[in-house]
Amino acid sequence: MENDVNVDVLVVGAGPAGLAAAVAARKAGCRDVRILERDDAPGGILQQCIHNGFGLHRFKEELTGPEYAQRFIDAVEEEKIPVQCRTMVLDISPDRVVTAMSPEYGIQQFKAKAVVLAMGCRERPRGALMIPGTRPAGVYTAGTAQRLVNMEGLMPGKRVVILGSGDIGLIMARRMTFEGAKVLACVEIMPYSSGLKRNIVQCLDDYGIPLLLNHTVVDIQGRERVEGVTVAKVDEKRQPVPGSEIHYDCDTLLLSVGLLPENELSKTAGVKLSPVTSGAVVDDTMQTSVPGVFACGNVLHVHDLVDFVSQESEEAGRAAWAYASGSSKTAESYTAVLDGFGVRGCVPQKIGKTGADDKVAVSFRPGGVFRDAEWRIRDGENVLFKRKGRILTPGESIHVELPRKLFAESESVTVEVVQEGVSK
Amino acid sequence: MTCIGCPMGCQLDVTKEADGTITVKGAGCGRGVIYGKQEAVAPQRMVTALMPVKGRSRPLSVKTATAVPKEKIGDVLAAIAAKCADAPVKIGDVLIADVCGTGVSIVATSNAR
Amino acid sequence: MAIQDVIIVGAGVVGCSIARSLSRYKLDVLVLEAGEDVASGASKANSAIVHAGFDAEPGSNKAKYNVAGNAIFEETCRELHVPFIRNTSLVVAFAEEELPNLRKLLDRGIQNGVPDLRIIGQEELRALEPNVSDEAIAALVAPTGGICCPYDLTFRTAENAAANGVAFRFDQRVEKVEKTDGGWALVTQTGERFEARAVVNAAGCGSAMLNNQVSATKYTIQPRRGEYVMLDKSEKGCFKATMFQCPGPMGKGVLVSPTVDGTIIVGPTSEDIDSAEATETTAFGLDKMRRLSTRIWKKIPFRSAITTFSGIRAHEPSKHDFVLGEAADAPGFFNALGVESPGLTSAPAIGRDMAKWVAEKLGAEAKAASEISDDVSLWPRIREATPEQLAGLVKKDAAFGRVICRCETVSEAEIRASIRCRVGAKSIDGVKRRTRAGMGRCQGGFCSPRVIEILSQELGIPPEAVTKCGGNSRLCVGKLFDSENLSEGK
Structure with missing residues (x-):
């Protein structure tokens, strides 16, 4: 094809993950790295996250989303890394030929020595929950509403019920209130919120918005525009309790019911996915099951804090360059990292017994709320590492850096939560 | 009040003694005591919001440079909405110098060309 | 308004099929539709099955038109460039x-x-x-059982009808039918009055209400x-x-x-x-x-x-069958009533026969083959194109290179074409059914703000006036800031 391009490291996505990976690859010595981005400008979803709270770990200061993104955009510009926007990747082959399309260049084929997947995630829509009711205008995922308000200057509605207490939903409760809407309730099917405590206090409590735990939306009314929703209590099996229905007159229902890594392209490349994280299965260098293809950010697993996205993506960027330059020392054997009781989605799923770094980062999400608990890593009965936590919740994933040699003797290790009174 | 220091969400019981000292009960750690005192005496919040930009429909994201008294949030929002920024604007540009007598300025958090 | 030769009430798959077949005759045809778009009733929400015909009672209209419709379905879909798979x-x-x-x-x-x-x-x-x-x-x-896309079929059928002179009016719910000297008058909820020499009642769930105004043979739906x-x-x-x-x-x-x-x-x-x-x-x-x-x-x-x-x-509960043809006591008033499953399969055959009956009644002449357009306003779909075809498309129009719906791979050019065509989309749902933008796994989460923007530009309306499906289904209730104040500069 006329538009064939050879490239050392090709990064798919110019959100926080892709930007950090590209800069890290460059700093490691890669002269030929480029980023493809489907949107009009780099920055990804951070551009619409105008609230503060980003960057405390990374920069030791509280930034808004656009400010956090800009630091990485500036770094990319400083390093003169080309970012090709308005470019949609259509296909990635297992031998790393990336087919992309854009209004400017038409169809291009990039033959990459290494590829970094950084496509991010999408929101679960109403249909995935199978909420009964009519299908009027006024039902939005929280992120879509956030885009309409913060990017387009449009007001999606005036009387709002929010289903799901994920952070985007909580943030949108406050945003909509600031823009003059009345937020009637935030409804959460679980007995706990998956959002940060700070957001519950500062986005709901501050404005008198009730958080209804163990509740869900059981009906949506209105033919053309939403006219109301019915909320009901749920039992231990998360089934609605008859007779507990509460009706809300509202014109908008926002959904903040989970994020899913967008791995359709990863599948075309033949990347093996984890059913737990819905992202790629990776080793400690973020390399997927396809050699030379790396993954990082929310396409790998959904993060709570962008700071950890940046950290993980830098590892992926460095490793991608090491692979592309032929300098990577692939481990000869690996230690499998398994989810045990109370633990969901350990990343990486395997750790090289040898590797360039002496330390490896491990993260996971608690599978429930555990108070005064301990989480530990064990090989059989042999406990390799343990740490106490006053509280572990699904809303706050655990990130830890550990010495590689800790795992060196084990075929596999299990990460688990131990709590008195809760049996395995 | 609920402590925001960590996911524990300790319920804090804050009382003001006759001599002016403040006691915080229910905090599981020292951070909770500090938070409880601050919230009881002078609760403060960062405000992030949108400001219109002359000649374009897309709004500009802005924030208070530091936290402002919680009871001033409504006034601060009104002041931001009443102002109209002139492009170009760069991150960090001061758009309102002393918003609502708080001594805190409103700064841009994104660029507008 | 001038007196039409034929007014068809209802722009579902049946009404549009009748319109397309009637457009082969030298007749002025108008379609009145209660909804804001074609296929806004049962035609947009059904199983999309082209039935083989083993289910219907032998001798019934359902049996006859099912088998006849199935037999001409493949050819119809080929003419209209819509997908059809005989999947068994x-x-x-x-x-x-x-x-x-x-x-x-x-x-x-x-x-x-x-x-x-x-x-x-x-x-x-x-x-x-x-x-x-x-x-x-x-x-x-x-083995003759198949699957198709019911809204694509309806839409292309309507496009081809329009290419051959059929007019469409939307948001016109016919409420009253009156006898006139030369035929029938129809009054819609807007108060507008339409006259025609013949009427075809393809009003779906509203069809019994219309029939019962003109005929002693009463039906219920x-x-x-x-x-x-x-x-x-x-x-x-x-x-x-x-x-x-x-x-x-x-x-x-x-x-x-x-x-x-x-x-x-x-x-x-x-x-x-x-x-x-x-x-x-x-x-x-x-x-x-x-x-x-x-x-x-x-x-x-x-x-x-x-x-x-x-x-x-x-569903028509007295006959459990399609009621097709001229009402015995209402000359020039034709029914396509009680058309439920297998209505989609039957539609092409119902259209063909109904057009023949109406044309005979009105003594209309068939158009010569050279006078008939086969245009269905086809536009290239990037998800179906090879890389070589895509390269050519983008060269011709850069908007083919801008992907708006990432789940279903739909370009800006396709969305604009779906609005600009004869029976064009006027809402998010209209675009969705014509292009599949928003029909994928994210259900419009990413693309709907962009489709709102394109609809706003193409229709010349402000973004907050864009609807999901017409009427009061506005997606946004207003702007954050008043743009008039903005231009003055506060």
Whole structure:
């Protein structure tokens, strides 16, 4: 094809993950790295996250989303890394030929020595929950509403019920209130919120918005525009309790019911996915099951804090360059990292017994709320590492850096939560 | 009040003694005591919001440079909405110098060309 | 307004098929539609199955038009450039006591003239469809069964009708029918009055109400709701054929079928309801659908659900059949009434015959072949193009290179074309049904703000006036800031 391009490291996505990976690859010595981005400008979803709270770990200061993104955009510009926007990747082959399309260049084929997947995630829509009711205008995922308000200057509605207490939903409760809407309730099917405590206090409590735990939306009314929703209590099996229905007159229902890594392209490349994280299965260098293809950010697993996205993506960027330059020392054997009781989605799923770094980062999400608990890593009965936590919740994933040699003797290790009174 | 220091969400019981000292009960750690005192005496919040930009429909994201008294949030929002920024604007540009007598300025958090 | 030769009430698949067939005659034809778009009733929400014809009572209109419609479906779809796949229908039996019913269907099908029917045993069934539940013991095979895209079919049919001179008016709900000297007058909810020499009543759930104003033969329409779930195309390949359940003590069951777009459709339930507007889904219905579908597919992955919806069928309870043709006591008033399943399959054949009857009545001459346009406003779809074709498209129009809907790979150029064509989209749903933008797994989460922007530009309306499906279905209630104040500068 006329538009064939050879490239050392090709990064798919110019959100926080892709930007950090590209800069890290460059700093490691890669002269030929480029980023493809489907949107009009780099920055990804951070551009619409105008609230503060980003960057405390990374920069030791509280930034808004656009400010956090800009630091990485500036770094990319400083390093003169080309970012090709308005470019949609259509296909990635297992031998790393990336087919992309854009209004400017038409169809291009990039033959990459290494590829970094950084496509991010999408929101679960109403249909995935199978909420009964009519299908009027006024039902939005929280992120879509956030885009309409913060990017387009449009007001999606005036009387709002929010289903799901994920952070985007909580943030949108406050945003909509600031823009003059009345937020009637935030409804959460679980007995706990998956959002940060700070957001519950500062986005709901501050404005008198009730958080209804163990509740869900059981009906949506209105033919053309939403006219109301019915909320009901749920039992231990998360089934609605008859007779507990509460009706809300509202014109908008926002959904903040989970994020899913967008791995359709990863599948075309033949990347093996984890059913737990819905992202790629990776080793400690973020390399997927396809050699030379790396993954990082929310396409790998959904993060709570962008700071950890940046950290993980830098590892992926460095490793991608090491692979592309032929300098990577692939481990000869690996230690499998398994989810045990109370633990969901350990990343990486395997750790090289040898590797360039002496330390490896491990993260996971608690599978429930555990108070005064301990989480530990064990090989059989042999406990390799343990740490106490006053509280572990699904809303706050655990990130830890550990010495590689800790795992060196084990075929596999299990990460688990131990709590008195809760049996395995 | 609920402590925001960590996911524990300790319920804090804050009382003001006759001599002016403040006691915080229910905090599981020292951070909770500090938070409880601050919230009881002078609760403060960062405000992030949108400001219109002359000649374009897309709004500009802005924030208070530091936290402002919680009871001033409504006034601060009104002041931001009443102002109209002139492009170009760069991150960090001061758009309102002393918003609502708080001594805190409103700064841009994104660029507008 | 001038007196038309023919007014068709209803722009569903039946009304549009009649319009297209009538456009082959030298007649002025107008279609009045209550909704804001074509296919806004049952035609947008059904199983999308092209039935083989073994289900209908022998001798009925349903049987006759099903088999006739099936026979010309492939050709119709080719002319209209819409997808059609003869994927085979299987009717699955799960117990010995269901086998007589299976044989009854076979006999009925043979009587109706359905070709190539046969019954297969468990082994052959499993070889054909490995995902079928272990309890399935036999199946009726109907190789002429197929699948299509009902809104694409309706839309292209309307486009071709419009290319041949048929006019369309939307948001016109016909409420009154009056006899005039030369024919009929129709008054809509807007108060507007339309006159024609002949009227074709293809008003779906509203069809009995119109007929009963002009004829002593009264009908009723019992709205019958069917609820569905659509599964993501990641489940593509689970079944090749449309999997029906053999009618038994559990009722008719629900079907599981691939769609021409690669998704999987599951449903419908069947429930008589009071209102033709009650297109909501219900906890009861969805739960029932889940339960029944597991008979066919034990581990049906509802985690892959991307949307749920319901459709309303216009069931006529006295005849249980399509009422087709001129009302005996109302000359020039033609009915296509009670057209429920297999209405989609029958539509091309109903259109052909109805047009013939109306033309005969009006003494209309057929147009010469050279006067007939085959244009259906086809635009290239980037998801179907090869890389070489894509390169050419983008060179011609850069907007083909801008992907708006990432789940279904739809470009800006396609969305603009779907708005600019003869019977163009006026809403998010209109764009969605013409292009598939927003029909994928994120259900418009990413693309709807962009589609709002494009609709706003193309229609020359502010973004906050863009609707989901016409009427009061505005997507946004206003702007954050008043743009007039902005231009003055505060």
